[in-house]
Amino acid sequence: MNANRPDLATLSSAEKDALIRDLRREVALGQSEVRLLRRRLGLAEQQRDEHALREALRTAAPRRGLQPPPSIAVKLGRSFDLWRSPVVLSVLCLILAAFAVDGAVGIWQTRELQQQRLARLQLEHEALTSLYVELKQIVMESDGKSYRMILAMQNIGSERPLYVMLNAVGVFVQSGMTWQQVASQPVEGTSWGVVKLIDAHSYGVSFTPDVANWAELIPGYMHVRIQSNMLISRSAEPGNDIAERRTPFYVYLKPHGANDAEIKARGKMSGAPPVFIPMPPH
Numbered sequence: 001m002n003a004n005r006p007d008l009a010t011l012s013s014a015e016k017d018a019l020i021r022d023l024r025r026e027v028a029l030g031q032s033e034v035r036l037l038r039r040r041l042g043l044a045e046q047q048r049d050e051h052a053l054r055e056a057l058r059t060a061a062p063r064r065g066l067q068p069p070p071s072i073a074v075k076l077g078r079s080f081d082l083w084r085s086p087v088v089l090s091v092l093c094l095i096l097a098a099f100a101v102d103g104a105v106g107i108w109q110t111r112e113l114q115q116q117r118l119a120r121l122q123l124e125h126e127a128l129t130s131l132y133v134e135l136k137q138i139v140m141e142s143d144g145k146s147y148r149m150i151l152a153m154q155n156i157g158s159e160r161p162l163y164v165m166l167n168a169v170g171v172f173v174q175s176g177m178t179w180q181q182v183a184s185q186p187v188e189g190t191s192w193g194v195v196k197l198i199d200a201h202s203y204g205v206s207f208t209p210d211v212a213n214w215a216e217l218i219p220g221y222m223h224v225r226i227q228s229n230m231l232i233s234r235s236a237e238p239g240n241d242i243a244e245r246r247t248p249f250y251v252y253l254k255p256h257g258a259n260d261a262e263i264k265a266r267g268k269m270s271g272a273p274p275v276f277i278p279m280p281p282h
Helices: 013-059 070-084 086-129 260-267
Strands: 131-140 147-155 162-166 170-175 178-186 194-197 200-208 222-233 242-253 276-279
Touching (some): 131 222, 131 242, 194 200
Antiparallel strands (some): 162 194, 162 222, 170 222, 178 200, 222 242
16 A cells, blocks of 8 residues: 555645545545444344344243232132121121111101191190180279279180180380380289180289370370280190290270360260270281
8 A cells, every 4th residue: 555655745735635635535435334334233233132032032931820829818708708707797787777776766756846846836826716815894993093904815716625824914005106014913803823714714904004205196095005925735734735825905095084075076086985995906
């Protein structure tokens, strides 16, 4: 190769440049061939390795299937046998029986409450429809300031007796926009307590409407409210079968010492002014 190398001293600059370019091309061509040979060599080695791996897998012994350890198999079997145990079955039966008893008790309690509610509604209806309460009369007492009224109650719709607890009767007189309670007490022969009402019963109350500046809704008359509250049952010794009855009465009451002629003229009445004028509840 040295024999074919030209004499650099005799070459011109252009010839030297051309020589350098040729040398570079030869070097690049050699490097390319070297890379191609290395790539082919690596591919051949990879194919050889893959072939060897396939042969090794082909000749390898087959794998054995996985089997559960004997202790695990025994435990699984015992878990199913557990449901056949008399103790477990007895406990399960007790639990189911407890749920059944609880459900039966709940149904019974619900029915009892419904029956009690129905009985109470029937008693309240009977207290309103079978018991009739009426204000019969109001008269002036001779003392010049008190009044005596007679109230009556009657069992009109029930074939059985009603047991009525009479409470004190309240009397109120309107003064301005308010109601003022006045003194009241049972008259002789009347007492508060339980009355066995088979047919009818009357009771009297005395009251003194000593109120200043009483309201005059109609000329010459006081506006009075009478409140009769009572408890009603079907038995003499009631338990929960008790209904409350509130009965108000509203009247116009002529005061003691009133001038009948003046009231008659102011109210344009045709006859003598009565002691009281009843009016509907309001």
